Amino acid sequence: MSTVAYITTRGLFGRRRVLLLLPLPALLIALALICRAYDVNPADWGTPVLVGLGLAVVLPVIALIVGTGVLGSEVDDGTLVHILTKPLPRRDIVLAKLGVAVGVTAVTTAVPLFVAGVLADSVRLGLALAIGAAVGACAYSALFLLLSLLTRRPVLLGLVYILVWEGLLGRFVSGTRVLSIEQYVITIVDRIAPTDLLNGRVSLPVAITMSAVFAIGGTVAAVDRLRSFSMAGETS
Amino acid sequence: MTTVELANVSRWYGNVVAVNDITMTLDTGVTGLLGPNGAGKTTMLHMMAGFLNPSRGTVTVGGAPTWRNPDVYRRLGLVSEREAVHGFLSAYEFVLACAKMHKLRDPASAARRALELVEMTEAQDRRIDTYSKGMRQRTRVAAAFVHDPEVLLLDEPFNGMDPRQRMHMMDLLHSLGDRGHTILFSSHILEEVEQVSGTVQVMVAGRLAASGDYRRIRRLMTNRPHVFAVQSSDDRRLAVALIGERSVRGVELEPAGGLTVRASDYGSFTRALPRIALGEGIRLRKLLPSDESLESVFSYLLEA
Numbered sequence: 355m356s357t358v359a360y361i362t363t364r365g366l367f368g369r370r371r372v373l374l375l376l377p378l379p380a381l382l383i384a385l386a387l388i389c390r391a392y393d394v395n396p397a398d399w400g401t402p403v404l405v406g407l408g409l410a411v412v413l414p415v416i417a418l419i420v421g422t423g424v425l426g427s428e429v430d431d432g433t434l435v436h437i438l439t440k441p442l443p444r445r446d447i448v449l450a451k452l453g454v455a456v457g458v459t460a461v462t463t464a465v466p467l468f469v470a471g472v473l474a475d476s477v478r479l480g481l482a483l484a485i486g487a488a489v490g491a492c493a494y495s496a497l498f499l500l501l502s503l504l505t506r507r508p509v510l511l512g513l514v515y516i517l518v519w520e521g522l523l524g525r526f527v528s529g530t531r532v533l534s535i536e537q538y539v540i541t542i543v544d545r546i547a548p549t550d551l552l553n554g555r556v557s558l559p560v561a562i563t564m565s566a567v568f569a570i571g572g573t574v575a576a577v578d579r580l581r582s583f584s585m586a587g588e589t590s
Numbered sequence: 591m592t593t594v595e596l597a598n599v600s601r602w603y604g605n606v607v608a609v610n611d612i613t614m615t616l617d618t619g620v621t622g623l624l625g626p627n628g629a630g631k632t633t634m635l636h637m638m639a640g641f642l643n644p645s646r647g648t649v650t651v652g653g654a655p656t657w658r659n660p661d662v663y664r665r666l667g668l669v670s671e672r673e674a675v676h677g678f679l680s681a682y683e684f685v686l687a688c689a690k691m692h693k694l695r696d697p698a699s700a701a702r703r704a705l706e707l708v709e710m711t712e713a714q715d716r717r718i719d720t721y722s723k724g725m726r727q728r729t730r731v732a733a734a735f736v737h738d739p740e741v742l743l744l745d746e747p748f749n750g751m752d753p754r755q756r757m758h759m760m761d762l763l764h765s766l767g768d769r770g771h772t773i774l775f776s777s778h779i780l781e782e783v784e785q786v787s788g789t790v791q792v793m794v795a796g797r798l799a800a801s802g803d804y805r806r807i808r809r810l811m812t813n814r815p816h817v818f819a820v821q822s823s824d825d826r827r828l829a830v831a832l833i834g835e836r837s838v839r840g841v842e843l844e845p846a847g848g849l850t851v852r853a854s855d856y857g858s859f860t861r862a863l864p865r866i867a868l869g870e871g872i873r874l875r876k877l878l879p880s881d882e883s884l885e886s887v888f889s890y891l892l893e894a
Contacts, residue, residue, distance in 0.1 A: 361676060368678035432674035436733060439639070440691035441663045507602075535758040581658050585641040585670070 358437055358450035362424050369427065374419050375458075377414045379466035386470040400474040400551035404483065408467050408508065409539055410521060413490050417459045418512040422500030424451040426508045443488050444580040452499055452573060459491035466571065477548050482546035486539040493535045493565045496572030503579040538565045592652040592665055592740035592772055593617055594638055599647035601633050608633040610796040611647070616741075617776055620767035620802070623776040625793035634672060634793065635745050638774070639668040640649040651741055664692070667734035671745040673726055677719030679728045682709050684718060685736050692737040704732040706763065724755035731762070742766065744775040748782050755838035760786045815839055818857045821848040822867065831866045835859070848876070856891035 366372060367493040385407065389399040428434035471480030497515070502508040523530040524537065531537040535559060538561035541554030554561070594616040601609040609630045625631050636642040637649050640656035640663075649656050656662050676684055685704050689697035707713050708728035713721065717731060727747065734742060744763075748756050755858040762785050767773050777783050783804065790807055792800040800807050822828045828851055829841045837858035853859035853867055856879075867874050 361679070361687055362676055365676060383688065427830075432670070432672035433676050434678070435641075435668070435670050435672070435674075436688065437691065438641075439663050439668050440688070440735070441660050441693075442691055443660065483609075489776050582643070584643070585636050 356446070356450045358447050359454050360575075361437070362451050365427065365433075365565060366420065366423050366458065366549070369423065371419060371423055375416055376502050377460050379462060382408050382412050382466040383469050386452055386473040387454070390473045392535045395494070396474045397550065400549075401589075404467070404470055404474060405540065407470060407484070408463075408470060408483070409536055410542075411516075412466065413459075413463045413487055413539065414494055414512075414516040414520070414536065416462050417455075417491055418498050418509060418516065420459045421455045422502045422508040422512060424455045425499055427503030429502060430506075430584045434583075438580075438583060448499070448573060448577045448580055452495055452576075455495040455499060456488075456491050459495055463491065464467040465489040469548075476547070479543075479549055479551070482543045483564075485546060486543040489542055490535055493538065493568035493572075496509040496569045496576070497535070500572040500576045500579065503583070505577055511555060518539030528555070532560065532564065535565070544573045550555040594772060594774065595648075595650050596634075596638070597648045598647055599637060599644045600635075601630075601637060601642060601645050605619075607796050609637070609644075612793075612798045613647075614791055614798060614801060616772055618767070618770050618772050618775045619789065620763050620775070620787040622790045623774055623793065624783045624790050625776075625799075626759065627778050630732040630796040631778075631793055632745055633796075634670075635670075635743050635774070635776055638742055639666065639670075649739040662797075663738045663739075663825065664737070665712075666849050667737070667739040667742045669727075669730050669734045669742070669744040669747055671749070673723070673730075673750075674731060675726055675733075680715050680717055681705060681721075681732070682714040685714075685732050685849075688733040689736045692694040694737060700736050704731075704803060707735065708732045709758065723750040724752060727751060727755070727759070731759075735877075739771070741772045742774075744773070746777060748777065748779070755781070763787075775874040785850060788808050801821055815852045815854055816859070817880045818851045818853065819848060819876065819878040819880045820851055820857070820863070820874070824870075824874070825849050827870060828867065828872050831870050831872075832863075835866060837862060837864050855888075 361395060382403065383416045385403050389403065413415050425434070428437070454494045464487040466481040467483035467487050471483040498508060498512050501511050505511055520534045540552050541556050541558055541561040544552045544554035545558050596612055596614050598668070599609060599612045600607065610635065623631050623634065633642060637644050638651070638656060640659060643657045651662050651666050654662055667846060679687065682701060682705065686697055686701040689700040694700045702711070705711050708731050710725065710728050710732060713725060718726060721729065727750070731744070731747070747759055751759060763773055763775065777785070788802045788804055789802065791798060792807065819830070825843060825848060831840050832838050834853060837853050837855045838851060839854050840852040844850060851859070863877065864874065
């Protein structure tokens with residue numbers, strides 16, 4: 355593990371916001387367990403729990419907390435300067451931080467989604483959801499890491515993307531789905547494990563290509579942005 | 591020897607000019623960057639450290655541009671004004687991490703050497719967020735100095751330090767300067783600069799107001815005319831008496847009452863005034879030095 359990744363991981367788990375990572379996955383597993391324990395038909399609870407909670411809330415919100423935490427917090431409190439004043443290519447810094455964000459998000463979301471998928475349908479659906487969570491973690495993390503370099507309010511903008519763009523417009527305006535990471539993940543999961551619980555609304559090539567565009571484009575833009583990282587003076 | 595060179599450097603934010611056409615060269619030894627708050631010192635330091643792109647002109651360290659050039663940090667260290675440190679690490683972990691990021695051959699011994707230099711070895715294993723302000727500052731200096739950079743930039747390094755810590759930091763900067771490093775530190779306090787550096791760069795309102803040996807600039811500062819506001823029981827008669835005093839350069843009767851007196855020597859005038867008033871039987875009601883703010887000292891330098 356690189357020193358930047360080590361500091362980032364310690365910083366992430368040393369802050370209180372890490373506690374925010376626990377309730378949502380726990381809620382997802384708890385709901386799935388309750389439905390299963392009371393023998394509720396998976397057709398009734400599968401979609402709201404797996405998609406409505408798992409893919410529409412747990413995955414993006416955890417990616418937002420972690421993705422803005424790995425870099426945005428250091429920008430906010432000024433500790434980033436200690437990393438930037440080293441002769442490290444900015445690409446290495448972004449990749450190390452992105453690696454931590456993707457890893458933590460993927461693990462934190464893939465495990466509960468796998469469990470919920472198994473309880474709702476099959477191991478195959480569980481694995482498909484875990485793979486979808488990993489793909490989503492890459493795309494969301496790159497987007498939110500970039501946001502924390504573009505704006506001082508990355509969490510707010512990230513929430514607008516999740517709630518307004520994906521949550522609201524994604525339901526009613528079909529064109530917006532082309533730029534919705536949630537829709538890519540649903541399509542990928544639906545292709546790996548076809549069930550009635552998930553309905554992909556974009557094609558698989560679009561889902562794969564656009565996930566890569568978000569992940570790679572976000573990373574490249576973040577590297578370029580970090581190269582020109584400015585600190586405002588007292589007179590600004 | 592590594593020099594820091596600024597050639598016709600300006601930096602503006604929208605239509606606010608923070609740094610205005612500054613040219614300077616910093617050589618080895620300690621240089622103080624002096625100026626009131628808002629003079630543009632931090633903007634200057636950030637440009638030197640590669641954290642701001644000059645709107646015009648060039649900033650180089652050892653001939654290499656600082657903007658978008660991380661390689662420059664092999665020979666440059668920065669202690670910024672913001673105190674933030676990774677508080678969840680101990681000083682040793684923090685300085686060691688810095689040494690590793692510099693890819694030093696023996697990061698552990700470099701970290702120990704840097705912590706010894708700032709006398710932080712005793713507390714080095716405690717978490718940084720348990721430290722006092724001065725200890726954090728010293729830890730940050732150790733981190734900035736772990737790779738033994740030829741150039742060290744410090745933004746207001748004495749802020750928040752107690753007198754003993756200040757003295758220690760001053761000694762440290764002295765010794766680094768004597769060892770051939772190029773050290774630049776900013777301050778808005780005259781006395782700090784006086785005690786640490788022989789060379790100063792004085793900034794006022796984004797411009798370089800004075801540059802060179804501290805003693806020459808200090809002389810300019812002490813020899814400047816001092817302005818006093820005086821009120822008495824008979825302002826006109828006091829004005830007549832004061833104009834005969836050698837240290838007084840000019841007296842003006844204010845329309846609203848009172849006098850504005852310009853004196854060439856602070857000490858002589860303040861000793862002479864009560865003597866003259868007593869001799870004339872005039873009662874003094876108010877005596878206020880009206881230009882003692884640091885801003886006025888700097889403004890005077892700008893005009894000189």
